[in-house]
Amino acid sequence: MRYISTRGGVSGISFKDAVMMGLADDGGLLLPQSIPHLTPGDIDALGMLDYPELAFQIISRYVSDIPAADLKDLIERSYATFDHPEITPTVNKDGIYILELFHGPTLAFKDVALQFLGNLFEYLLKERGERMNIIGATSGDTGSAAIYGVRSKENINIFILHPHGKVSPVQELQMTTVADDNVFNFAMDGTFDDCQSIVKQIFGDLEFKNKYALGAVNSINWARVLAQIVYYFSAYAQVRAQTNCQQVTFSIPTGNFGDIFAGFIAKRMGLPIRTLILATNENDILTRFVNAGDYSISSVHQTLSPSMDIQLASNLERYLYYLFDEDPRRVREAMATFQAEGRLQFDSATVARIGAELRSASGSSAATVTTIKNFYTATGYTLDPHTAVGVYAGQLLADSDIPLICLATAHPAKFGAAVREAIGRDPELPAVIAALDPTQKRCKKIPADIAVVKTFIAENAC
Ligand SMILES: *Cc1c(COP(=O)(O)O)cnc(C)c1O
Numbered sequence: 206m207r208y209i210s211t212r213g214g215v216s217g218i219s220f221k222d223a224v225m226m227g228l229a230d231d232g233g234l235l236l237p238q239s240i241p242h243l244t245p246g247d248i249d250a251l252g253m254l255d256y257p258e259l260a261f262q263i264i265s266r267y268v269s270d271i272p273a274a275d276l277k278d279l280i281e282r283s284y285a286t287f288d289h290p291e292i293t294p295t296v297n298k299d300g301i302y303i304l305e306l307f308h309g310p311t312l313a314f315k316d317v318a319l320q321f322l323g324n325l326f327e328y329l330l331k332e333r334g335e336r337m338n339i340i341g342a343t344s345g346d347t348g349s350a351a352i353y354g355v356r357s358k359e360n361i362n363i364f365i366l367h368p369h370g371k372v373s374p375v376q377e378l379q380m381t382t383v384a385d386d387n388v389f390n391f392a393m394d395g396t397f398d399d400c401q402s403i404v405k406q407i408f409g410d411l412e413f414k415n416k417y418a419l420g421a422v423n424s425i426n427w428a429r430v431l432a433q434i435v436y437y438f439s440a441y442a443q444v445r446a447q448t449n450c451q452q453v454t455f456s457i458p459t460g461n462f463g464d465i466f467a468g469f470i471a472k473r474m475g476l477p478i479r480t481l482i483l484a485t486n487e488n489d490i491l492t493r494f495v496n497a498g499d500y501s502i503s504s505v506h507q508t509l510s511p512s513m514d515i516q517l518a519s520n521l522e523r524y525l526y527y528l529f530d531e532d533p534r535r536v537r538e539a540m541a542t543f544q545a546e547g548r549l550q551f552d553s554a555t556v557a558r559i560g561a562e563l564r565s566a567s568g569s570s571a572a573t574v575t576t577i578k579n580f581y582t583a584t585g586y587t588l589d590p591h592t593a594v595g596v597y598a599g600q601l602l603a604d605s606d607i608p609l610i611c612l613a614t615a616h617p618a619k620f621g622a623a624v625r626e627a628i629g630r631d632p633e634l635p636a637v638i639a640a641l642d643p644t645q646k647r648c649k650k651i652p653a654d655i656a657v658v659k660t661f662i663a664e665n666a667c
Contacts (some may be wrong), residue, residue: 206269208235208427211526212540213533220268221329224322224428225337227421228408233536234523235427241266243475252442256292257281259442260435267431271328279328283321283432286310293317293436295443295610298584301596302610304440304455307589311379312616312635313512314464315350317436318429323354323361325428326420330360337420338666339363340407340658342400344460345372346512346615348390349379351422356385362667363422366391366400366658369650371511375619378641381648388647389665395653396505398516403655413659417666425519433467434474441476444608456482456599456611458591459491460513462520464612469524469562479607483565484598486510486573491518495565498551500543509570509590509623512615528559568597576600577627587632589615590623 208223209216214231216238223235243251251259260280261273268276284292289308296303309316330337339361341351348365355361365380369392372380381390393400408414408421422429441453455478457465465483472478485492487506494500502516522536529535543549551559568576576593580586588596592613603609617624617632624632651657 206267207238209238209533210235211522211533211536213537219270221270224325224426225329225420227419228405228425230411232409232540233533234425234520234526236523236526237267237427240470240473245475245477248438248441248476249445251438252445256435256439257284259439260284260432263435263438264431275328279324280321283324286320287316291439291443293439295440296586297447298580298586301599302440302444302608303586303588303592303613304436304610305613306436307613307616309350310353310637311346311349312619312638313346313350314433314612314614315346316353318432319347319350319354319422321432322422322426322428323351323358326355326361327358336360336418336667337362338417338662339420339422340366340404340662341422342366342397342404343372343380344368344397344512344514345376346619347422348372349376352380352383352388354422356383356388358387360667361420362387362389362665364389364391364658364662364665366393366404368392368397368400369394371397371507371514373511373620373622375621375638375641378643378646379638381646382641382643384645384647387667389661390648391658391661392648392650393653394651397514398505399653401517401519403653403658406655407659407662417662430463430467430470430520430523433464434471437468437471437476437478440610441478444610448608450608452477452479452607454478454480454482454599454603454607454609456484456595456603456609458484458510458513458595458612458614460515460518462491462518462524464614465563466520466523469527472562473527479604480602481563482595482598482602483563484595485565485567486513486594487567487569488514488516489567490516491521492565492567494521494551495559495563496556498553498556498559499548500551501548509573509620509626510594512591513594528555564602566598566601568594572597573623574627577624581628587617587624587628589613589617590620591615
């Protein structure tokens with residue numbers, strides 16, 4: 206399998222090079238040059254496998270330059286850190302299937318991708334005799350999952366920027382209490398988008414990027430999307446085993462469009478997904494995109510689901526590539542227009558095409574609280590606020606004749622305040638969270654200034 210850029214300036218590169226490149230050198234995002242297709246028979250056969258075997262079967266279709274035994278080993282080690290034998294179990298609550306993606310070390314779905322990416326980076330760096338300095342922006346969950354993915358790994362340092370005061374206390378503790386020498390945290394004045402924009406600009410400085418061997422962990426890295434495709438197949442198999450369904454609908458709490466894009470690829474591979482429901486909070490740029498063809502920036506709202514407090518969805522460019530019939534020229538034009546005007550407007554024919562694949566609703570903070578409360582009352586099950594936004598949109602938009610699978614993207618204990626507001630008591634604290642020690646925090650507070658970040662990286666790079 207070879208990889209190309211959405212903007213057409215990079216092509217013919219291997220999986221390993223795509224992983225190491227992160228953002229494509231032409232400013233676009235990397236994609237496989239074709240998407241493997243599976244028959245219904247293949248898909249049912251995959252459903253018999255355990256999670257690491259299934260992951261190998263999906264991932265290996267996109268990786269032709271790592272020996273099978275090595276790839277298997279990387280996958281097995283990545284999911285050995287999960288605390289549930291099924292890795293991503295599906296539980297039926299009141300007729301809704303909750304896909305629990307939070308059984309990894311930081312209790313958020315991002316562990317599924319970042320445990321794998323950490324091992325992959327370590328493997329590739331060792332093979333090449335190289336080093337890497339990872340730089341990433343986080344609205345909370347990416348940072349801790351990335352840090353846990355690479356902590357203590359050799360030849361890797363990691364620098365994570367989070368918006369000061371805008372991540373949950375548990376998320377902040379998870380990131381800043383990791384004692385390994387290769388981990389550096391910044392609390393930056395500004396929003397998540399400010400952090401992300403600084404990271405993007407640093408990657409855009411090719412000289413700096415090459416000099417310090419910068420690597421990315423944001424969902425712009427193809428390997429992350431790839432690892433996430435797997436649980437769509439796993440969830441389908443689990444629900445099909447119980448219901449013998451022919452099709453399913455997924456509802457996905459969405460920020461950067463990474464998770465839902467993995468579902469989109471799963472669908473193009475042949476997984477019988479009727480609808481992908483794109484759930485947003487008050488930061489509804491993607492809902493406006495799906496429902497009205499209006500992709501325009503507005504200001505960022507702070508909500509109860511901070512990992513979705515995002516205006517610019519980096520992975521949308523990957524979706525646009527397919528929406529534009531795989532024409533990089535049209536992607537380039539659209540991104541230039543967006544850069545210049547801060548908005549893209551799509552005509553009604555395009556909106557209809559989008560609507561054939563995606564439906565979308567935006568759940569307010571009030572809707573989030575009500576959904577957590579009602580779901581708890583009806584089932585005794587506690588949703589985290591991100592998952593609740595997905596359940597809200599799913600209940601609103603799913604067809605009732607096929608199973609609805611809602612992605613549970615975080616454990617409720619990561620977002621205690623929202624849960625308390627909804628059900629009047631604290632979520633149960635898992636032992637790994639109770640053990641975090643606030644006196645061990647290590648973090649540098651900085652202004653939103655790219656020069657400060659670059660200087661610090663230059664001084665602390667491996
Ligand atoms: C990152 C995150 C999301 C959004 O996922 P994207 O891939 O950015 O769309 C949703 N919920 C939680 C808990 C997250 O950490």
